[in-house]
Amino acid sequence: xxxxxxxxxxxxxxxxxxxxxxxxxxxxxxxxxxxxxxxxxxxxxxxxxxxxxxxxxxxxxxxxxxxxxxxxxxxxxxxxxxxxxxxxxxxxxxxxxxxxxxxxxxxxxxxxxxxxxxxxxxxxxxxxxxxxxxxxxxxxxxxxxxxxxxxxxxxxxxxxxxxxxxxxxxxxxxxxxxxxxxxxxxxxxxxxxxxxxxxxxxxxxxxxxxxxxxxxxxxxxxxxxxxxxxxxxxxxxxxxxxxxxxxxxxxxxxxxxxxxxxxxxxxxxxxxxxxxxxxxxxxxxxxxxxxxxxxxxxxxxxxxxxxxxxxxxxxxx
Amino acid sequence: xxxxxxxxxxxxxxxxxxxxxxxxxxxxxxxxxxxxxxxxxxxxxxxxxxxxxxxxxxxxxxxxxxxxxxxxxxxxxxxxxxxxxxxxxxxxxxxxxxxxxxxxxxxxxxxxxxxxxxxxxxxxxxxxxxxxxxxxxxxxxxxxxxxxxxxxxxxxxxxxxxxxxxxxxxxxxxxxxxxxxxxxxxxxxxxxxxxxxxxxxxxxxxxxxxxxxxxxxxxxxxxxxxxxxxxxxxxxxxxxxxxxxxxxxxxxxxxxxxxxxxxxxxxxxxxxxxxxxxxxxxxxxxxxxxxxxxxxxxxxxxxxxxxxxxxxxxxxx
Numbered sequence: 001x002x003x004x005x006x007x008x009x010x011x012x013x014x015x016x017x018x019x020x021x022x023x024x025x026x027x028x029x030x031x032x033x034x035x036x037x038x039x040x041x042x043x044x045x046x047x048x049x050x051x052x053x054x055x056x057x058x059x060x061x062x063x064x065x066x067x068x069x070x071x072x073x074x075x076x077x078x079x080x081x082x083x084x085x086x087x088x089x090x091x092x093x094x095x096x097x098x099x100x101x102x103x104x105x106x107x108x109x110x111x112x113x114x115x116x117x118x119x120x121x122x123x124x125x126x127x128x129x130x131x132x133x134x135x136x137x138x139x140x141x142x143x144x145x146x147x148x149x150x151x152x153x154x155x156x157x158x159x160x161x162x163x164x165x166x167x168x169x170x171x172x173x174x175x176x177x178x179x180x181x182x183x184x185x186x187x188x189x190x191x192x193x194x195x196x197x198x199x200x201x202x203x204x205x206x207x208x209x210x211x212x213x214x215x216x217x218x219x220x221x222x223x224x225x226x227x228x229x230x231x232x233x234x235x236x237x238x239x240x241x242x243x244x245x246x247x248x249x250x251x252x253x254x255x256x257x258x259x260x261x262x263x264x265x266x267x268x269x270x271x272x273x274x275x276x277x278x279x280x281x282x283x284x285x286x287x288x289x290x291x292x293x294x295x296x297x298x299x300x301x302x303x304x305x306x307x308x309x310x311x312x313x314x315x316x317x
Numbered sequence: 318x319x320x321x322x323x324x325x326x327x328x329x330x331x332x333x334x335x336x337x338x339x340x341x342x343x344x345x346x347x348x349x350x351x352x353x354x355x356x357x358x359x360x361x362x363x364x365x366x367x368x369x370x371x372x373x374x375x376x377x378x379x380x381x382x383x384x385x386x387x388x389x390x391x392x393x394x395x396x397x398x399x400x401x402x403x404x405x406x407x408x409x410x411x412x413x414x415x416x417x418x419x420x421x422x423x424x425x426x427x428x429x430x431x432x433x434x435x436x437x438x439x440x441x442x443x444x445x446x447x448x449x450x451x452x453x454x455x456x457x458x459x460x461x462x463x464x465x466x467x468x469x470x471x472x473x474x475x476x477x478x479x480x481x482x483x484x485x486x487x488x489x490x491x492x493x494x495x496x497x498x499x500x501x502x503x504x505x506x507x508x509x510x511x512x513x514x515x516x517x518x519x520x521x522x523x524x525x526x527x528x529x530x531x532x533x534x535x536x537x538x539x540x541x542x543x544x545x546x547x548x549x550x551x552x553x554x555x556x557x558x559x560x561x562x563x564x565x566x567x568x569x570x571x572x573x574x575x576x577x578x579x580x581x582x583x584x585x586x587x588x589x590x591x592x593x594x595x596x597x598x599x600x601x602x603x604x605x606x607x608x609x610x611x612x613x614x615x616x617x618x619x620x621x622x623x624x625x626x627x628x629x630x631x632x633x634x
Binding site for chain 2: 041074079086101102103106
């Protein structure tokens, strides 16, 4: 019995080794290698981000080493440690959790290499730079767009995100302070809660019952907006009550095309990845970089939605 | 010369197959990348293995006893969250104790369901895996537990600090392994576990309280998953309701790589830890070699299948 086992375990070992010889293994010790750790490797947003990182790194002559974590925080910490052991010169990370993977930031700091957050940020004092969305500005842009459509007049409802989440607080702050500049626009309804379609629907129904002359609904993200859209359609108020979203997910873009959602804001993950590499490159060169760098966002409405949908259609690799 | 050959012959090579596999894996990896044997990487491998080693030791108890436990991943999350919540209110000691107790309680419930109600362990623990995960979400509201000012500093330090040059996280499995190996190899209780798993009927006829023995293996497994959950909470500086997903699969794979039989009665605690090292070194090596994350899944899956096939062939021989 024991004889049969040894070759099998050898096979267990050799199989991955054999697979490895097929896998694209890049090794060039003299080039600068940057490490990348994203929360998922099967989510379109992060696939796009990685695509941007690889493209920009290629242009700048960097090698890219990636580790995947599949939303497992410990795996993300371990992966970052592996990158450091590998000798990368800097790390781009999208932390799964603002606290849970702080050990990864500590490890990078101990190895004296920069660690830059993309998208989600960390509370760690060792976070070198945060490449983030300018949340307040996005809120202002949504408000400005809405106010223009309403000719600066009318009642508005706000469906905020979860109370306490800084992203949605900042968005709402930008929106509210901009609307305050328009004396004839009143915010008549305001709720916070989870970012679900169901809540978007229920809250909007209530808002429409309470204010039959409601002119616009601000939804903190696209899922809320899609729910709000259903309420507006059910009340036959299409065109009378505008719904605005945020994120630019495909179903929302289609709704913009159909005219059921008036506008949304797209955060382009490919550009986000490219910007991350640029920020890291400047930092490595010794240029002075702000602690927080903002990614550009694009307002999507009926005027440019076709372009955006065409971009998404068949992903050319 | 003949003496050497004779000595070599006396060693049970097949019994050392896990260790040989690990050594070959290390040699191959170190030939492919010089970074592998760097002190920082070796430290990383020990720290990365520590939490899974504790889970695998517990899993070995259940598997030697002829059972199976799919609920350890959820138990890790439950223990981590309960430990974090209790710690924020009542201090570190209370947190650690209640985290481990929660794990033991899940193990006891599993043990009673399997041993007393005679439910197939696969189904029983599949059920508790889902149920416990639900409980974790209920008690935490789905949000990470880290309080307003984070978990106590001493506890967070435990996740990163060293004693005599070795991380606390590594000391835990080291001490547990020594103590529990004595229990399994040198006490009548240990022999009863092996006997029950090897041939339940024969064990029963020779006077072993087989139900009680089987239930006890699940308590060990749950309690050790609890210990792992507390360690993970320290590492993640928070209790994370989503933590530990798929840990059960890694643990079972490691135990089988360590030469335990899924048919029960066979297995050694330290070899299961070697199995954990094989899994971790494989992942670490693939990261250092810059292997694409999609290929990594293929490689890890292939190793698990090969190990299971080895187990199957061996038990047939």
